Amino acid sequence: MQRQPVLSVRGLTKTFGPVRANDAVSFDVGAGELVCLFGENGAGKSTLSACLAGLHSPDGGEIVLNGEPVRFSTAADAIVAGIALVHQHFLLVDDFTVLENIVLGHERGLFVNYRAAEKKLRALCRRYGISVRPDARVGDLTVGERQWVELLKALYHEAAVLILDEPTATLDLQESRKLFRIIDELKTAGVALVLISHSLAEVMRSDRVVVLRQGRVVGERATSETTPQELTRLMIGREVERKHRGSSRPGRPCLDVEHVTIRRPGGAPILDDISFSVAEGEIFGLAGVAGNGQKPLMEAIAGVLPFSSGRVLIDGELLADLDVHGIQKLGVGHIPEDRLSEGLVGDFSIAENIALGSHRDVFADGHFLNRGAIRVAAAVAIADYQIAAPSAETRARALSGGNAQRVVLARELAAASRVLLANQPTRGLDVGVIEYIHDRLIEKRAAGCAVVLASSELEDLLNLSDRIGVMFQGRLMGIVDARSTSIEEIGLMMAGQKREAA
Ligand SMILES: Nc1ncnc2c1ncn2[C@@H]1O[C@H](COP(=O)(O)OP(=O)(O)OP(=O)(O)O)[C@@H](O)[C@H]1O
Ligand SMILES: [Mg+2]
Known part of the structure; x- marks a missing residue:
């Protein structure tokens, strides 16, 4: 006979107006078991985890913890x-310290013993090798x-059930490995784990x-008895094939980055x-391990981050005197790494977010916004990028992570007529749409755009x-031909080995 699961979800339902985000969802997680929730953007994974963690109250169904129904x-x-x-x-509070965020509102009783709490937190950091x-x-x-x-907050409170919603999306490779080591330790300790990825x-x-x-x-499968192909088929109802893309023949220089340097004091x-x-x-x-300068480089070109010396030119025009908007007007699209906080306004609708940035020209009608044009552009974006939302008036904050990202992609790809700066454009997207985004990048290239693509997916x-x-530690270790290089060669440079000039 099987042991009682730690967490048992039974018929859980959650709706947002007409959207059935969770529809009679049932599954169990046992002690020391890692269960993965897998599904397309908007499938309801984050909603489900928010219901389990007390952030949403479900409309129906039951959450059973160690045999007892619970309600939060x-x-x-x-x-x-x-x-x-x-x-x-x-969901952290910016103005509070790490310790305050971890203990506040969660300690039983009115008074918090900060000395003891800090000691416990430091011990956890040491034990798991986390430096915060x-x-x-x-x-x-x-x-x-x-x-x-x-x-750390979860570890501090010795959670019996730990749910991780796309935890590696903001971590580099090394940190992701560390996270999986911690996950293994928690499994051994009998924690019930839910991973969304x-x-x-x-x-x-x-x-x-x-x-x-x-x-x-x-569908539900024992991982040892399934394959990535089967899971993909279950998720979207068809198989996705990955193909090699032939390179085009580049034309004249478009984007020139010359000796760009950003110093920080000390x-x-x-x-x-x-x-x-x-x-x-x-x-x-x-290429490069995240955090080695890819993000500041993109931001420097886009005009978001000032640099100490060097210069950037587009079609021979110096960008020095232009602000972000001026650079955009030259036909530069920028898909930022952290698009949810840097790319979107949560309280704006999809349509308003699409118009963002171009509201002073493309969508302007004299001094007024051309609402009709914005509506049409939004409808096109929703159809092309398969943005799952009730309407173009839906607020950005009501979108699932991947659908919010599609809004940014739609806007920036449309804006990029000369240069596209794409930082991790497919991260957080389900595998069904990744191919579509790759097609759009190829299309931009074919249309004569200069594309800068940063990705942690070497393939x-x-x-x-x-x-x-x-890139390595803010420097360019070398430039290689994609057709003749190998993963090994790039891997060595990512680890700091400089390529000898050929
Ligand atoms: N606060 C909200 N208000 C209205 N609709 C919402 C809200 N939160 C989520 N939804 C809708 O519920 C559905 C499920 O969204 P959810 O965020 O759970 O998807 P997800 O599976 O986590 O997707 P992703 O992989 O893109 O993160 C989506 O259609 C989304 O637009
Ligand atoms: Mg989500």
């Missing part, structure tokens, strides 16, 4: 009962660090996979003398790029 009205209730969630979009200062202000942390704070490699590390489609469970430079040039009709890949970089520049 707040996240604090859930964490006290033993269910912790590492949220897809962080308990007294750091959360607002000053990077997204990766915030992820660790969320995890779009990465098939991560999904395949689980014990069981529950596949969701349009709010419903459409420390090593953020960008150290970066020079490269991207031609019309060329995809220039940027994608090799398949799509014409040349690849490899």
Whole structure:
């Protein structure tokens, strides 16, 4: 006979107006078991985890914890009962310290013994090899660090059930490995784990996979008895094939980056003398472990981040005197790494977010906004990018993570007539739409755009790029031809080995 599951979800239903985000969902998680929730953007994974963690109250169904039905009205209730969630979009309070975020609202009783709490937190950091200062202000942390704070919170409260909603989306490769080591330790300790991920490699590390489609469970498999192909087929109802893309023939130089350097007082430079040039009709890949300068480089080109020295030219025109808007007007699209906080306004509708940035020209009608044009552009974007939403008037914050990202992709790809800066454009998207985005990038290249593509997926970089520049600690370690290089060669440069000039 099987042991009683730690968590048992029975017929859970959650609707938002006409949207059935969760439709009679049932599944169990046992002690020491890692169950993966797998499904397309908008399938209902984050909603389900929010219901389990007390952030939403379900419309129907039951959550059973160690044999007892439970009901939560707040996240604090859930964490006290033993269910912790590492949220897809962080829920920390910026103005509070790490320690305050971890203990506040979750400690039983009125008074918190901060000395004892800090001691416990430091011990946890040591034990799991996590380096976050308990007294750091959360607002000053990077997204990766915030992820660790969320995890520390779960560890601190000794959760019996830990739900991780796309935890590796903000972590680099090394940190992801660390996370999976911690997951293994927690499994051994008997914690019931739920992991949400779009990465098939991560999904395949689980014990069981529950596949969701349009709010419903459409399949459940023991991971050892399934394959990535079968899971993909279950998820979208068809197979996705990956293909190698032939390179185009690049034209004349379009984007020139010359000796761009960003210094910070005291420390090593953020960008150290970066020079490269991207031609019309060329995809220039940027490889590198996340955090080695890809993000500041994109931001420097887009005009978001000022640089100390060097220059950037587009079609021979110096960008020095232009602000972000002026650079956009030259036909530069920028898909930022953290698109939910940097790319969208949560309170704006899909249509307004699509118009963002171009509201002063493309969508302007004299001094007024051309509402008709905005409506048409939004309808086109929703159809082309298969954005799942009730209407173009839906607020961005009501979208699932992947659907919100599609809004940014639609807007920036449309804006990029000369240069497209794409930082991790397919991260967080389900495998069904990744191919579509790759097609759009190829289309941009064919149309004569200079594309800079940063990705942690080396395979994608090799398949799509014409040349690849490899970054390490703010420097460009070398530029290689995508057709003749190998994963090994790029891997060595990513680890800091400089390529000898050929
Ligand atoms: N607060 C909300 N208000 C209205 N609709 C919502 C809200 N939260 C989610 N939805 C809708 O519920 C559905 C499920 O969204 P959910 O965020 O759970 O998807 P997901 O599976 O996590 O997708 P992704 O992989 O893109 O993160 C979507 O159609 C979404 O638009
Ligand atoms: Mg989600």
